[in-house]
Amino acid sequence: MESQISNLKSEIVFEDVSKFYGEILGVNRVNLTIAPGITSLVGPNGSGKTTLMNLMTGLIQPTRGRISILGIEPSDPQELFRKVGYCGQFDSFPKGMTGYEFVKSFLSVHGLSNKEAEEKAWRAIERVDLIDAAHRKVAAYSKGMRQRIRLAQSIAHEPAVMILDEPLNGLDPMARAETIRLFRQLAQEGQHLIVSSHILHEVDKMSDRVVLINNGYILAEGGVMGVREEKMEEHPMQITIRCDRPQEFAARVFASDSVVEAALHEDRQGLFIKTRNADAFYQLLNRVVVENGMNIESVSPVDDDLNAVYHYLIGSNGGGQS
Amino acid sequence: MSAAVEVQAVKSAQAGHDWSLWMRQIRAILRIEVRKNFWGRRALLIYLLAAIPVLLTFLLSIIDNEGGGADIRRNWASAQEAFAAIIYNGLILRTVVYFGCAWIFMNLFRGEVVDKSLHYYFLCSLRREVLVAGKYISGLVVSVVLFTLTTGGSLFFLYYARGYPANVNYLFDGPGLTQCLAYAGITILACVGYGAVFMVIGLFFRNPIIPALLAYGWEWVNFLLPPLLKKISIIHYLHSLSPIPVSEGPLATVVDPTPAWISVPSMIIFTAIVLFLASIRIRKMEIRYGNE
Ligand SMILES: Nc1ncnc2c1ncn2[C@@H]1O[C@H](COP(=O)(O)OP(=O)(O)O)[C@@H](O)[C@H]1O
Ligand SMILES: [Mg+2]
Numbered sequence: 001m002e003s004q005i006s007n008l009k010s011e012i013v014f015e016d017v018s019k020f021y022g023e024i025l026g027v028n029r030v031n032l033t034i035a036p037g038i039t040s041l042v043g044p045n046g047s048g049k050t051t052l053m054n055l056m057t058g059l060i061q062p063t064r065g066r067i068s069i070l071g072i073e074p075s076d077p078q079e080l081f082r083k084v085g086y087c088g089q090f091d092s093f094p095k096g097m098t099g100y101e102f103v104k105s106f107l108s109v110h111g112l113s114n115k116e117a118e119e120k121a122w123r124a125i126e127r128v129d130l131i132d133a134a135h136r137k138v139a140a141y142s143k144g145m146r147q148r149i150r151l152a153q154s155i156a157h158e159p160a161v162m163i164l165d166e167p168l169n170g171l172d173p174m175a176r177a178e179t180i181r182l183f184r185q186l187a188q189e190g191q192h193l194i195v196s197s198h199i200l201h202e203v204d205k206m207s208d209r210v211v212l213i214n215n216g217y218i219l220a221e222g223g224v225m226g227v228r229e230e231k232m233e234e235h236p237m238q239i240t241i242r243c244d245r246p247q248e249f250a251a252r253v254f255a256s257d258s259v260v261e262a263a264l265h266e267d268r269q270g271l272f273i274k275t276r277n278a279d280a281f282y283q284l285l286n287r288v289v290v291e292n293g294m295n296i297e298s299v300s301p302v303d304d305d306l307n308a309v310y311h312y313l314i315g316s317n318g319g320g321q322s
Numbered sequence: 323m324s325a326a327v328e329v330q331a332v333k334s335a336q337a338g339h340d341w342s343l344w345m346r347q348i349r350a351i352l353r354i355e356v357r358k359n360f361w362g363r364r365a366l367l368i369y370l371l372a373a374i375p376v377l378l379t380f381l382l383s384i385i386d387n388e389g390g391g392a393d394i395r396r397n398w399a400s401a402q403e404a405f406a407a408i409i410y411n412g413l414i415l416r417t418v419v420y421f422g423c424a425w426i427f428m429n430l431f432r433g434e435v436v437d438k439s440l441h442y443y444f445l446c447s448l449r450r451e452v453l454v455a456g457k458y459i460s461g462l463v464v465s466v467v468l469f470t471l472t473t474g475g476s477l478f479f480l481y482y483a484r485g486y487p488a489n490v491n492y493l494f495d496g497p498g499l500t501q502c503l504a505y506a507g508i509t510i511l512a513c514v515g516y517g518a519v520f521m522v523i524g525l526f527f528r529n530p531i532i533p534a535l536l537a538y539g540w541e542w543v544n545f546l547l548p549p550l551l552k553k554i555s556i557i558h559y560l561h562s563l564s565p566i567p568v569s570e571g572p573l574a575t576v577v578d579p580t581p582a583w584i585s586v587p588s589m590i591i592f593t594a595i596v597l598f599l600a601s602i603r604i605r606k607m608e609i610r611y612g613n614e
Contacts, residue, residue, distance in 0.1 A: 021610070059444055059609040075605070081447035088445075090611065092438035094354070095362055108350035109446045111343045157447070 009071045011035055012056065012161070012192070017065030019051050026051035027216045030065070034194065037208035038187045041196040048216045049196040050089055053165050056194075057086045069161060081110070085159035087151050089166055093138045099149045100125065100134040103156050110157050124156035125149075127182060143170045151179070161192040168202055180206055239281070242270035242297040252288050256280070270297075344452045351443075351456030352463065355430070359464040364429055371422050372468045375414050376475035379405075383483035394483040398492075405480050406566040410505060414476065415512060415560060416541065419469050423516040424534045426465050428524035430457040431604075438611045451601040458521055458597060465513040473509045477502055497565075504565035511563070515556040515589050518596040525603045549577045556592075559585040 012034040019026035027048040041049050054060045055067055058074030072079045093102060103124055107117035125134050128148040133141065138149060147170055155162060164183075168176050184206055187193050197203045204210060212219040242265075243249060250262045250271050258281045261274035275281040289296055359365055383394070394401040434440035443453050481489045481498075492498040519537065523530045541557045552558050561568060562579035563586075580588070 054609065057445060059441055061606070061608060077444065078447050078449045081445060086445050088441060090438050090441065092611075094434075094439040094442065095358060095437060105350065105354050106442055106446055108353070109347055109443065109448055111347050111350075111447065113346075153442070154445070 010192075011070070012194070013066075013068045014052075014055075015066040015068075017055060017062045017067055019055060019060065020063045025216045026060075027055070027213075030218055032211065032218060032221065034192075034211075035209070036190070036192045038183065038193045038195065038206055039209045039211060040200075040203040040207040041194060041211050041213060042198070042200050042203065043196075043213035043219075044198050047198075047213045049198075049213060050165055051216075052213070053086065053088070053163050053194070053196065056163060057084065059086075059088075081157070081159070083159055084161045084163065085154040085157060086163045087154035087165065087167055089169075091143070091146055091150075093146070093150075097138055098135050099130055099138055099141065099145075099152075102138055102149060103153045106153060107156055112157070120156050120158065124152040127155070128152040129178065144172055144175050147171060148175065148179075151182075155186070159191075161194070162186065163194045165196050166198070167195060168197060176202075237275050239273045239275065239299065240265075240270060241273065241285075241299050244269075244295040244297075245292075246271040248292065249288060249294060252292070253281070253284060256284050258284065344449070344455075347448055347452050348456040348459060351453065352460050355457060355460030356463055359426060359460065364425070364433060368422055368425060368464075368468060371418050371425075372472045375409055375418060375472055376479065378413070379409060379476040379479035383479040394480065395485065395488075398484065398488070401480070401484075402566055403568075405476075406564060407568045409476055409480075410473070411561070411564070411568050414469070414473060415508070416557070418472055419465075419509060419512045420516060420538065420541070422469060423461075423465050423513055424520050427458075427461045427517045427520035428530045428534065430461050430521055430524060432524040432530060435611060441609045444609060450604045450607075454521075454597065454601045454604050458517065458600075461517050461521065462513055465517060466510050469509050469513060470506050473505050474502075477505060501565040504563060508560050508563050511586065511589055512556070512560055514593050515559075518593040518600070519556070522596050522600045522603070525600055525607070552577050553580070556589070559589050 012032075014030045014032040017030040018028050025048075030052065041052060043049055051060070055062055056069060056074060058077060058080065061075070067074055069080060070083055072083065074080055094105075097105065100121060104117050104121040107120055108114065110117075112120065122131075122134075125131055128151050130145060130148055130152065133145060138146060141149065147167070151164070151167060154164070167183075168179060171179060183193055183195065187206075187208075195203055195207070200210075209221065209223055211221040241249070246264050246268060250264060253259050253273065254262050258275050258277040259273055260276060261272075263272045265271060273281065285299070288294060431440065434443075444450070481493070484492075489498070493502075520530075520534065523533045523537070527533050541555055544552055544555045544557050547555075558577070559580060563582055567579075579585075
């Protein structure tokens, strides 16, 4: 009993939740329990990620079912947003504000004193690295900066649960890496992070848990490692290598147990590998490079393990249907 | 027993804390909204509207011949009646304050849905009822400041046209000051009542223009309505308070003006009911900008 209550206080629980927009299905019969740590919500466009997040934060109400965030109902914003921060998908802002005013104003609305609001605003702006632009109008920001200032606004009141809808969308690679680092840091500080994405490999590395969603239904949920082990057998990892002597290379690696398939690219400037043992393959790759002095331009997983699971579950090559 | 007492004490302390929290939050909302209303691009139209009656009375006061300043000096009583009926009732109350409040208060929520920025409030640790209160008060501050200035400015030029000595007498030894305060009071009350109505219209209707125009029609044909229906309008109560009786024309049904001690509280109660409706509505409100 005791532990059940404490679980309830640290988990996000969906109990048989459905949401219809009139006739249109948003999500259907969702039963989901999300423990602390980083959870990724992954599915193609239109699969219901934003709907789930809006339900969690009370921006929309479920047609059926119950939702509880650390024991709080989404219909009680005063309690809920002491614990929760939500960075939604809308790229829009109140008119006429600078980045700093934007972050600070809403901290005041939370009820913080002026001094507290100022301090926390600067702390959040620093975290997203926008100090220099803080006194410029948001309207003059680039898309990436707008994304970051919105992130700052949603984490400024230091919530225990952070819900972020496609936070990496529209960021350049640098900002992306920075943002992922920030997420890891926040998770280390004990935050609950829920991050959505329609690109699995963008988030799987940082996630403790992945929830796959498609057409409004939850398809799978679980730890990244568990899913990997389970699906490795049926879905070998695929890797693309661009190099100068692909035929020679193919002959070399095909002799190894770890490779189940190797095919040359049409332009003969690279090859395509399927392996059941990625670690062994990478060791082999290193040996070949050193021994044969091959010139390797790039090595990239076409779709790594989880990606393969994702495709398998979505039943197509991803993102196609919506 | 002592535990129960303690729980009681904690609860009331909690409640007390909430009130001070809500006041702080309302102040924060006010800072955002008032600034947006006074400086935003949407404000420009309101300034123009608010300036019209002042400009008009200014022109009347400097045109020193028939129909203008000369008339005002010669026949103060009829000038005052004309002011009450045409400038104040027709222009300020029914046009400037009405449409000004419509614009200001309907935009409190509609404007943020259009701008897709309402969710930032919904995502704060803030009761939605407190948001309604904060937004309404911001609308009031803006409209009351602007439209009492309009009222005051128009009155100023009316008196100005008449010249200095006559005014000092009329204002301070006669009924002048009371009349001016009554005008200001009616303007403020109009903002209170129309403001609440328009905020709710903006919350309930996707396209608020039509309900606003319907309400406008209702308020205009008010003088023709049978006595009972007449009392279901804001303008009736505002008329009742007029310092100078305004004739509604030969077609009007005659209803005794409602005395101030009834009309003022009725307006306040009416406003409270409307605000209550707004807070019910906003608790159910969903953010769905995409489909608007
Ligand atoms: N406001 C809305 N009105 C009608 N349908 C909607 C609305 N919002 C979302 N939907 C529908 O619900 C489904 C899920 O959408 P959404 O949650 O936005 O998906 P995602 O965020 O994964 O792209 C889609 O089919 C979408 O068309
Ligand atoms: Mg989405």
